[in-house]
Amino acid sequence: MADVPATAASRAGPPPRFERPGTLTFVFYVAALAFLIASIGNVDLSIERLANGIPRIGDLMGRMLPPDFSRLQSIGMKLLETFQMAVVGAALGIIISLPLAILAARDLSPHPLVYTAVRGLISFFRTVPDLIWALIFVIAVGLGPAAGTLALMVDTIGFCGRFFAEAMEETDKGPREAMTALGASRTGTVFSAVIPQAMPSFINTSLFSLEKATRSSVVLGLVGAGGIGIELKVAMDLFQYRQAATIILAIFVLVLVVERASTWLRSKVL
Amino acid sequence: MRAAAVAIDRNAAAAGVPIATADLEVADLQVGFADLPVLNGIGFRVARGESVAIVGPNGAGKSTLLRSIIRLIEPKSGIVQLAGQEVLSLRERELRRLRARIGFVFQRHNLVSRLSALTNVVHGAQARAGGPRTWLQSLARSTVRDEAMDCLARVGLAEVARRRADQLSGGQSQRVAIARMLMQRPQLVLADEPVASLDPSAGEDVMSLFAGLMRDSGMTVVFTTHNLRHARAYADRMIGLAGGGLAFDMPAGAVTDARLDGLFGGRDG
Numbered sequence: 424m425a426d427v428p429a430t431a432a433s434r435a436g437p438p439p440r441f442e443r444p445g446t447l448t449f450v451f452y453v454a455a456l457a458f459l460i461a462s463i464g465n466v467d468l469s470i471e472r473l474a475n476g477i478p479r480i481g482d483l484m485g486r487m488l489p490p491d492f493s494r495l496q497s498i499g500m501k502l503l504e505t506f507q508m509a510v511v512g513a514a515l516g517i518i519i520s521l522p523l524a525i526l527a528a529r530d531l532s533p534h535p536l537v538y539t540a541v542r543g544l545i546s547f548f549r550t551v552p553d554l555i556w557a558l559i560f561v562i563a564v565g566l567g568p569a570a571g572t573l574a575l576m577v578d579t580i581g582f583c584g585r586f587f588a589e590a591m592e593e594t595d596k597g598p599r600e601a602m603t604a605l606g607a608s609r610t611g612t613v614f615s616a617v618i619p620q621a622m623p624s625f626i627n628t629s630l631f632s633l634e635k636a637t638r639s640s641v642v643l644g645l646v647g648a649g650g651i652g653i654e655l656k657v658a659m660d661l662f663q664y665r666q667a668a669t670i671i672l673a674i675f676v677l678v679l680v681v682e683r684a685s686t687w688l689r690s691k692v693l
Numbered sequence: 694m695r696a697a698a699v700a701i702d703r704n705a706a707a708a709g710v711p712i713a714t715a716d717l718e719v720a721d722l723q724v725g726f727a728d729l730p731v732l733n734g735i736g737f738r739v740a741r742g743e744s745v746a747i748v749g750p751n752g753a754g755k756s757t758l759l760r761s762i763i764r765l766i767e768p769k770s771g772i773v774q775l776a777g778q779e780v781l782s783l784r785e786r787e788l789r790r791l792r793a794r795i796g797f798v799f800q801r802h803n804l805v806s807r808l809s810a811l812t813n814v815v816h817g818a819q820a821r822a823g824g825p826r827t828w829l830q831s832l833a834r835s836t837v838r839d840e841a842m843d844c845l846a847r848v849g850l851a852e853v854a855r856r857r858a859d860q861l862s863g864g865q866s867q868r869v870a871i872a873r874m875l876m877q878r879p880q881l882v883l884a885d886e887p888v889a890s891l892d893p894s895a896g897e898d899v900m901s902l903f904a905g906l907m908r909d910s911g912m913t914v915v916f917t918t919h920n921l922r923h924a925r926a927y928a929d930r931m932i933g934l935a936g937g938g939l940a941f942d943m944p945a946g947a948v949t950d951a952r953l954d955g956l957f958g959g960r961d962g
Contacts, residue, residue: 601803601870604765605877606793606820614828615816619807 491665502673504568505650509636512572516579517629524587549581553639557648568649575636582632590624591617626692630685637681641674716741716881716913722771724761731757733937739915746928747917750957753934755917759883763792776880793820796879800886802866806859810869813858814841817876844872864895871903884916
């Protein structure tokens with residue numbers, strides 16, 4: 424093989440491993456680092472406090488063991504209610520998300536104003552935390568699982584609405600154009616060409632939303648919105664740590680089972 | 694300049710095509726994107742039952758022309774008289790009704806990949822039958838399902854009816870797309886390089902099938918192609934496009950190699 428003559432670039436050697444940041448970028452890095460350090464100071468987090476806290480956690484764990492299973496049946500019923508809140512809240516949220524997502528998908532929305540308004544509504548649902556929604560619905564519909572279910576529904580709309588819309592925007596435009604060319608209506612095009620293509624993403628997002636709703640549902644009880652959270656709060660307030668341990672274990676099992684089932688379903692469906 | 698080297702033969706445009714029997718008539722069509730003109734004053738007529746090939750080099754505006762005819766691309770001005778209707782003045786609902794009668798075969802099959810071949814063919818009845826019952830084959834009326842199976846049989850693919858579109862070969866997919874077009878019961882068919890995405894062997898099979906179906910049913914066809922052999926074999930007339938303008942319009946048998954060389958700038962098309 425003939426020798427290749429060295430070019431000017433090869434004589435100069437490779438470029439630097441790291442690019443030198445620009446002045447503005449450098450200032451941004453320094454400012455971000457300074458803010459992080461200041462924040463650590465303001466949140467009062469210190470090695471000393473951590474060191475003192477660890478034995479207390481050990482002490483609490485000691486008081487929690489062995490778990491008290493005497494109220495297992497009642498805890499099981501509350502756990503079932505928690506899961507039912509998650510299922511119904513997620514299901515309602517997913518169903519409502521679909522039409523909202525169509526209106527919030529850039530090239531499917533009937534008008535730019537509708538697109539902007541629905542996108543804004545979905546963002547609002549997503550940015551307000553589920554615990555705040557639970558507080559609002561406790562005031563609106565009273566204490567109990569209905570408030571929690573509605574809070575989970577709104578939270579799911581915020582989550583699924585965005586991802587459904589993005590999934591539809593990312594679908595192949597070819598089948599859509601084919602449907603337009605053969606005279607299909609806008610609705611027909613969405614249901615025949617867009618939704619079938621976005622379906623794997625819809626299923627994936629829906630299963631994640633169920634997992635998310637299950638995790639959220641266990642804490643909503645803290646504000647009186649139903650579910651097992653209230654049991655945990657009462658147990659902790661009354662220093663019944665062994666019962667609290669049983670509740671935490673039950674929550675762990677529920678979340679784990681839902682996550683595993685969701686992963687299995689995802690692998691089967693997609 | 695290549696465009697200047699191409700002989701413009703506008704007088705041949707109307708040759709032998711009586712206006713009364715024209716299925717498609719285009720006049721002074723102007724299409725452009727922003728300030729960039731793509732088609733500049735195109736005009737031609739296609740008689741009922743005629744097969745017309747549109748040829749030209751890349752960027753000549755062949756696909757843009759076909760898409761403009763049914764307003765998948767909005768023309769800036771001009772006249773498009775299609776199946777007795779002035780296309781550019783139609784409202785959305787009227788345009789949908791017209792499109793339902795015009796078959797369009799794309800270069801890429803444009804099937805919905807996750808749906809079965811049968812469902813994709815059932816979609817062809819969407820404008821005619823309407824409603825959710827044409828969204829999926831499982832929801833469709835028996836008559837629609839039977840007709841879709843018949844269309845699949847006509848392209849020789851009845852046995853893959855249940856197979857998902859993304860499990861079909863390129864040639865099979867394009868044949869399913871042709872079956873979907875047949876399901877429209879079209880009055881006129883526009884085909885944008887219908888075999889350009891296929892390997893040569895599959896391309897020959899699909900083109901032969903497509904042209905045979907069109908000939909047997911006496912359907913009016915306008916197709917674009919890079920394959921001059923296809924243009925000569927399957928078209929009654931050939932329209933040459935270059936630089937967004939009409940270079941020639943004449944019977945396919947009368948198009949000489951020299952004229953095509955001029956169109957493609959001396960390259961083999």
